Amino acid sequence: MANSKYEYVRKFETNNYILPEAWFVVRLDGQGFTKFTTAHGFQKPNDLRALNLMNECAKQILLKVADITVAYGQSDEYSKIVSVISSQFAAFYTFYWSTYFPDTKLLFPPAFDARAVVYPTDNHLRDYLSWRQADCHINNLYNTCFWELVKSGVSNKEAEKILCKTVSSEKNELLHSKFNINYNNIEEIFKKGTVMFHKTVYYNITTPEGESAKRVKKSVEILNCDIIRNKFWSENDFLLSE
DSSP states (O other), rough: OOOGGGGGGGOOOSSOOOOOSSSSEEEETTTTTHHHHHTTOOOOOOOOHHHHHHHHHHHHHHHHHHTEEEEEEEEEEEESEEEEEEEHHHHHHHHHHHHHTTTOOOOOOOOOEEEEEEEHHHHHHHHHHHHHHHHHHOOOOHHHHHHHHHTTTTTTHHHHHHHTOOHHHHHHHHHHHHHOOOOGGGGGGHHEEEEEEEEEEEEEETTTTTOOOOOOOEEEEEEEEOOOHHHHHHTTTTHHHH
């Protein structure tokens, strides 16, 4: 697990009762996904098909459970506010597998475990999500360097040795000088993960009688954006106000 200033929120991951008037997160993690991704030939360091499949599962659960406020996902894990049974996620993953992997047979069923964690304030909730996104960036930068080195002929062990104790600026320089990769140009979904939330749109229609009427349309907003800074939360202030 990568270290960041937001990691202190891990101490809340104890056996808590779900308290009223508090946020709680249901964190889903893939079980044995190193074996699963290897067996199914996932692309390294990132497989957009797999990320889109995870996002599809999360979107379906948001559509199914209206009480979820926001979901954030990266890699093989998804954090959700409000209790969601992990078996539903696994069921959607299996159901939509052929949509995103049409040429790959599902060799064995995926599994996800879940834990519920109480976060008593809005700040704790934001710091939890910030921790997950900071972790996404740190891990993706490392994995991008690692797999570029391996693709160039370096052994896994030697790649780990090269990257050992390097800081972000050194990893960025390695990608640029050795592989001509500008990390800033890598797709945002890989660097920032995905955030989802319910979106309500109000619009007016004209009835057959010629009268004006208001209608409501609900959907799921899907973004690959910065959720650490205040901009996201000020633009979507209804998330915490709910």
